[in-house]
Amino acid sequence: MAPLKSLEQNHPDIDSHFQSFCASHGIFSVEDFLLNDDYVLAALAEQEPNPERLKQGITELLSIIDSQHQPLLNGMELLEDALRNKRVLATGCNGIDLLLEGGLSVGQLTELVGPSSSGKTQVCLQAASSVAKEQMGSVIYLDTCNSFSPQRIARFLDLARDHLLQTVMNNILCHSVFDIFTMFDILHQLELKLRSQRGAQKVHLLIVDSISSLITPILGGSGSQGHALMTSAGFLLKKLADEHNLAILVTNHTVGGEGGIPKPALGETWKSIPHVRLLLSRDRGNNTCSVSIMKHSSLASGKAASFVICG
């Protein structure tokens, strides 16, 4: 948020007189104002020589604040938006689509949890190819472990005609990301791009494979910085998903928990971030994967299905 000085141009009520009044009470930015009691500030303004001007400034600031938070919507408006924009995107894995009643929900963050080689990346690649082909929109793929494979995608697509294959492949944009700061950078750039351009080719799906390998290195230690970054990343993803109608798919590996039972690498704090959490596992020796719901806002947890990774 802005320092008060930068507001002066568009808001004549926030003049230098008002600014110096605020500065004398330790308020230099809109954040400082938010942390202060506006009633107390108004009472302090009364004691100053020109209270009316100062109070106008406070009212002006309150109206600026009012425009900066999300709008208050009623249920019907929300429902209309949900029915218009929040569709489901088929992943192309029959088991998952069946389990989630259609596929990944637009506006939501879906998480795949599973041990190594349980098919997480295969599901991501399959979902990328399926969305790029069926929706004819772009897919953004953030690859953190060099596991993105265009050959696999071509295999999933199984297209005879070359030019179609090329359009579909052009729809998938892959970024190699090796630390969380690069991810923040890419996500902020994406946010700016999505905000400025309308009507151009639409981004439908954002995949982060795997988000846990970006976040686990910064966790631990005595500081809370790592947890703060993790929560911020989660909120940024959810904001992108909701405001620009994207479906987001992230993966999380597992580590050995209490008594050797595997548990998700991003645990308690991350748990409150995703809308949907799916547990993947694969039978030894064949390509049959089973998937079950760990957490879902409207479906019962524990429901399970299985699918085969083709190719």
Add this chain to the structure above:
Amino acid sequence: MEVRRRWIDGDESAGEMLARLSTERPFLLLPPLHRLPLRVGNVVELVGPSPSAKTLILIQAAISCILPKEWNGVHYGGLGRLMVFIDLDCRFDILCLSKMLKHRILEANGLHVETTMEPDDADKQGCDKSPYVDYVEELHALCMRRFLYLRCYDSFEFLATLKTLHYQLKQVEAVQQSSVYLLMIDSIGAFHWVERSSTFSQSRNTNRTSLSLQCVSETVVQDMKKLLLVHPMLVIATKAISLGDRYSAKEVQRKKSFPDSPDSRNITSSTHKLPYREYMPSVWQVMFHEKFFCCIYFLRY
């Protein structure tokens, strides 16, 4: 004399009064939580690990709040009031609310059809379905408009919301000609880590109020108190907690030995403290303790 005697005798027995109150004052929360004597001005905290159906309980309470008590001769048992849902987790699913609301409406009507209509009447109703559907849609839309929703992506948006909510609610109340009864916050600790880390990264040489956890919570509590003064509401806030590994195993064992809990969820009174680590600053604790009260713990095994 006769009049005085009647006055002394009273109008009804305690049992009769209880029966009358329980039908007159609709329940907001699902049983067995309905026993809590909730009033406007109270602040309730729902505490539980994720997932323990905290949000689901909020949604059920929301439906009871927005449904009318009676509409076109059908009893719905709701409050028919406005409510605000502040979503700090940003995970609320409107389709879920809509589906559950429709289910409640149909349920109320279904019972109505069964109990008061002759079987052949009910058949007729079945054939001629469209006015019936319209009727459900109309009530559904009426209720959904009473549900007000706002999401916040960081603590400053939350503060900005609390500072300006009063004006926005006044506008909505003027349009809808009803007052807001219930404020829900899901969940109060959502930005805890971000606030906590900014506590350490602040320079402390100025007289500026720093953006620390303590400061943000103090302001939140202050703003909520001011809001409740001008807008008396019942506040229900959820808080996600993590029961440490060390405790959960022990707790589960102890709980399972309770003979009188056939339900998978247990409600513990506030006198019995669960061994989880409290992470919200004491200002918040004081806030809901002085207003009333109780935190409700949910456990799911």
